[in-house]
Amino acid sequence: MTTNGAIQEAAELLNKAAAVTVNHAQQDIPRIKSGDLMQQKRELEIDHAGRIYRLRITQLNKLILTA
Known part of the structure; x- marks a missing residue:
């Protein structure tokens, strides 16, 4: 070869x-589409093992997850 x-x-x-x-x-x-998850909101909270995380859409239309 x-x-x-x-x-x-x-x-x-x-x-x-x-x-x-x-x-x-x-x-x-x-x-899952972010729009389906966020349901017309810019922020939501996620309870994971008793700890609350916040998922936000920024002014630049990016997602940020914070504890």
């Missing part, structure tokens, strides 16, 4: 592995 052939084969294997990783991650991790 030539060097170019080996490089091409390695690249194809990496691309396949990346595709499998992306598909696997998409299947295992639930996704």
Whole structure:
């Protein structure tokens, strides 16, 4: 096998592995839209193991989670 052939084969294997990783991650991790979570509010509280966390939408439309 030539060097170019080996490089091409390695690249194809990496691309396949990346595709499998992306598909696997998409299947295992639930996704919720921030608008559905925030329900038209800019801030909400999350109770996690008795500790309250605050999730806010900033002025730059980013999410920030604080304890």
